[in-house]
Structure formats: structure tokens, C-alpha cells
Amino acid sequence: MARILAIDFGTKRTGIAVTDELQIIASGLTTVSTKDLLPFLKDYLKKEVVELFIIGEPKQMNNTVSESETHIIPFIKKLEKAFPGIPIKRVDERFTSKMAFQTMIDSGLKKNQRKNKALVDEISATLILQSYLYSK
Template structure:
């Protein structure tokens, strides 16, 4: 089997998580500068087989699209052009940042470590991926 890669897209930084080859365990991979995201994905897919891209879908409480969706849709178009053979699915990402922050607290990270926004993005991507795996 190939891996599933989850993307928590942001205008500055993007968190990335990936499954193992058996698609059982979701692990944070990294956070990359969004300007370098497509290059990172190209390099990664050369080394590892990716079966599916999951892209977080930010929604409002009333289930309508969040304002940040205007930045994500052009990225998804570029992703489709660069990787026409890898399907893309969207996953509701409501509360993932808050859950990521709580995860950091629960794991005992000190206050100054919890200010690491890149780590929050990576944990958020992992939560997106875990929710997808649980729903399968």
C-alpha cells in the first residue's frame, strides 16, 4: 500500500502528516514554508508512494466555508495539475488548531514550546489525518 498525506494549508506555513505504508498510524511529518510546498511534495512523492492527498477544509460553525478557503482552492488546483494521478479529498478541520494546542499542553510542553506555530500546524495535519483514518 501507499501512504496517505494530509495537508493543513496555511498562507505562511503548512503542516504535513503522513500514514505508514499500511495506513494505520498517522504521524506528523513536518511543517514547510507554503511557498515551498509544491516542491516539497514533488520531492517527497519521488521518495515515497502517495495514494491520496487529504487537504483540510476550514469551515465556520454554521458549516459554510471559512474565509481562508479562497487561499486553499488555488492550491488544490495546482496540486491537481502537478499530481494528476493522486486523488484529493477534503477533511473538515474545525477545531484542529485548538485540539493541537491542547495536545501540546497534555503532553507536558512548556509554555514557550507551545508558542511554536509550526508544531501546531504539524499536529493539526496529524489530527486531520487521524480523523480520516477513524472514519474509514
């Protein structure tokens, strides 16, 4: 089996998480600068087989799409062009940043460690991926 890769897209940084090859466990991979995201993915896919991209879908509380969707849609088009054989699914990402922050607190990270926004993005991507795995 191949891995599933999740993306928590941000205008500055993007969190990335992947499954193991059996698609059982979601693990944070890294956080990359969004401007370096496509080159990072191209390099990663030279080493690993990915069968599906999961991309967070930011929504408002009333279930309408968030304004950050205007940045995500152009990225998705670039992703589809760069990797035409890999399907993309969207997963509601409401509350993932808050849940990621709470996860950091629960795991005992000190206050200055919890200020690491890159870690929050990576944990958010992991939560998005875990949500997808639970749903299938």
C-alpha cells in the first residue's frame, strides 16, 4: 500500500502529515514554508509512494467556506497539475488549530515550546489526516 499525505495549508507555513504504508497511523512529517511546498512534495514523492492527498477545508461555524479558501484553491490546481495521478480529498479542518494547541498542553510542552507555530501546523495536519482515517 501507499501512504496518504495530509496538508494543512497556510499562507506562510504548511503543515504536512503522512500515514504509514498500511494507512493505519497518522504522523506529523514536517512544516514547510508555503512557497517551498510544491518543491518539497516533488522531492518527497521521489522517495515515497503517495496514493492520496488530503487537504484541510477551512469552514466557518455556519458551514460556509472560509476566506482562506481563496488561497487554497489555486494551490490545489497547481497540485493537480504537478501530480495528475494522485486524487485529492478535502476534510473539514474546523478547530484543528485549537485541538493542536490543546494537544501540546496535554503532552506537557512548556509555554515557550507551545509558541512554535510550525509545530501547531504539523499537529493540525496530523489531526486532519486522523479525521480522514477515522471516517473511512
